[in-house]
Amino acid sequence: MRVQKAGDLRWDIAELPPPAEGEVVVQTQLSAVSVASELSVALGHSPAHYPCSLGYQTLGRVTAVGKGAALPLGTRVISTAGHVSASLQRAEALIQVPAHISDLSALAVILGEETHKGVRKLAPQPTERVLIAGAGLLGLLTLFNLTRRGVRNVTVIEPDADRRALAQAFGAQQTAEPSELTETEFDLGFECSAAPAGFTELLSRLRRDGRACILSDGNWGAFTLPPEFHGRELSVVASSDGENYHSYAEWLWAHPDLLLDRLFETRIEAEQLPETYQRLSSWPRPISLTVAWPQ
Numbered sequence: 001m002r003v004q005k006a007g008d009l010r011w012d013i014a015e016l017p018p019p020a021e022g023e024v025v026v027q028t029q030l031s032a033v034s035v036a037s038e039l040s041v042a043l044g045h046s047p048a049h050y051p052c053s054l055g056y057q058t059l060g061r062v063t064a065v066g067k068g069a070a071l072p073l074g075t076r077v078i079s080t081a082g083h084v085s086a087s088l089q090r091a092e093a094l095i096q097v098p099a100h101i102s103d104l105s106a107l108a109v110i111l112g113e114e115t116h117k118g119v120r121k122l123a124p125q126p127t128e129r130v131l132i133a134g135a136g137l138l139g140l141l142t143l144f145n146l147t148r149r150g151v152r153n154v155t156v157i158e159p160d161a162d163r164r165a166l167a168q169a170f171g172a173q174q175t176a177e178p179s180e181l182t183e184t185e186f187d188l189g190f191e192c193s194a195a196p197a198g199f200t201e202l203l204s205r206l207r208r209d210g211r212a213c214i215l216s217d218g219n220w221g222a223f224t225l226p227p228e229f230h231g232r233e234l235s236v237v238a239s240s241d242g243e244n245y246h247s248y249a250e251w252l253w254a255h256p257d258l259l260l261d262r263l264f265e266t267r268i269e270a271e272q273l274p275e276t277y278q279r280l281s282s283w284p285r286p287i288s289l290t291v292a293w294p295q
Helices: 035-043 111-120 137-147 161-169 196-204 227-232 245-254 258-264 270-279
Strands: 001-005 009-010 023-033 057-065 076-079 088-089 130-133 154-157 174-176 186-191 206-214 235-238 265-269 289-292
Touching: 009 270, 035 270, 057 111, 057 174, 076 088, 111 137, 111 186, 111 206, 111 235, 111 245, 130 137, 130 196, 137 154, 137 161, 137 258, 154 196, 161 174, 161 258, 196 206, 196 227, 196 289, 265 270, 270 289
Parallel strands: 130 154, 130 186, 154 174, 186 206, 206 235, 265 289
Antiparallel strands: 001 009, 023 057, 023 088, 023 289, 057 076
16 A cells, blocks of 8 residues: 555555565565554655555565575564565564464554653653553553553543543553643653644643653644743653564563454455545544455
8 A cells, every 4th residue: 555645545566576585475464554643644744755655563474485584384473564465574574473462462563662662761660650642552552561561650631532441441540631631740741642732731731850752753733842841841752663673572472461452443454445544534533443454
C-alpha cells in the first residue's frame, strides 16, 4: 500500500525475487494500522515525501529461505514491512514469535518498544506522579510499559469514555476528561494525543521542573509551548523509533498479557484498506485496526 499523494492510495504490484544469502521471504498474515500517524500521512495532514508506504507493524510466516538464513520455513515473525502481502527480509532483522504469544499480542512489539524508549528517556521513579494525554494505541502502550515496570501512580486524560475504560483496565490509577481533571502537580507527562490541545493540557498540569516526552508523531496541527513551559521551567524531549526491538520482544515474551489483544480487536480485510483510511477521517475511530491478508 502506497500513498501517491495526499488522499490518493493505491496498491503496488511487484514480484519478489528469490531470497539471496541471509534473506527470507515472509508472507504477511496480519498488519496493524497506527491510526493517527498513518491517517495524517494518507490524508496529507503531516509532511511526507510522496509516494510513500504505510504501516510498520506486521506479522507473518517465513515461506522461502535463502542460503545461510537461520530461520526454518513456517517460522512466525514480526517485522516492520508494513501493509504488504509479502516481503523480502534479512533473517537477523526479524523477531521470532514464540508459541505462547498470540498473533495480536505479538503486534504490540514495535510500538511497545517505541513507547518504552520514551519511558526510558524520562526514567520515571515508582513514586512519581505520571500524566498521559491520550488513550489511543500510543497512550495505552505507554501505560502498559509504565505499570508493568512498577510505576503505579498514572493518570490518563482522554475525551472518549470507552478509551478511558480501557485505560483503567490497563492499570491507570485515574482517568478523566481533560476538563474534569483538577490536579496540576504531576511530575512527568507523556504526549500521546497527537493533538495540539492535548499537548497544551499536558504541560499545563506539570509541576515546576516537571518533564514531558512527546511520543505522538503525525500530529494534527502544530504544537506550541504554553506559558507554563517557561513559568514552571519544564523540560520537553521527543522520542520516535525504537532502539532495540529484539530486546523489548524478549521482555514482552516473558511477560505475556492477553489484555494487549484488545488493542487490535477491530479487523478488516486487506482489500478494504484504501476505503478504510477515508472512513477513519471522521470519529469515532478504533484504537487500531488489524488488517487480515489472504493466505
